Amino acid sequence: MTEAAEIEKKMYLPEIVAFHRQDVERRKAEADFAALELAASAHEPRGFARALREKAKTGPAVIAEIKKASPSKGLIRENLDPTALAIELEAAGAAVLSVLTDEPYFQGSLGNLRAARAACKLPLLRKDFMVDPFQVLEARANGADAILLIVAALNDIELRTLREEARRYGLDVLCEVHDAEEVERARALDCECVGVNTRDLKTFHVSLDRAIELSQSLPADVIRVAESGITGREDVQRMRAAGFGAFLIGESLMRAERPGEALKALLS
């Protein structure tokens, strides 16, 4: 079997989502809801979409992602220090940050989210597989300003429920799509940001061209985010010319010895 066929057979997304559906039940059973609500109301959301929109007026708005590992790439950055990274990426000109909080597949944590929040003033995206409204409360309680909704992972009722919950908690939504049908399903949700993932989460195949094609059909009034596989200034410039205002960049920053310098080079 070819490597691509091997990966395709594994179908990571359904496996990851199934894990989170179970895990969230366990966490809910153990949760102190009063304490979470208190922590959530103590966090004043920093305005994720607003920061992206502002930055996109004058140049590429980068969502710099703090990510230690991934199912497709394995370990990306050993000894990942969310505090140092948040400081460095803020100084280098990131518009906002994305922090992986999935533990088993991306080696992230809610602790990393809290550390990033304490270390910088940038708005933060909780990057995880949201399947239950409980995770929205958890997101705000741990300092997130936005959540990710992956259209491929959820049915329309779940999407609507999670979107409403985000609104209730004052969090913005980055809605992730990767084909025309998903764009249509996303339209009804009226999210602040729509991200086209150039990486198909079922096969891990990356295609910037396909994302560029899809950018034409995105709703006009949203912040258009190009996600994944962006490695250089040329990629950013090409995607920007195609109508993307914001860029979600993880691996190419996390592999750099000095992620701040790598970000500055991307923005130069």
Ligand SMILES: O=P(O)(O)OC[C@@H](O)[C@@H](O)c1c[nH]c2ccccc12
């Ligand atoms: O590391 P990259 O190729 O620059 O990609 C970042 C981001 O787009 C990617 O991590 C991502 C996009 N959608 C996701 C959903 C879940 C977890 C991770 C992701």
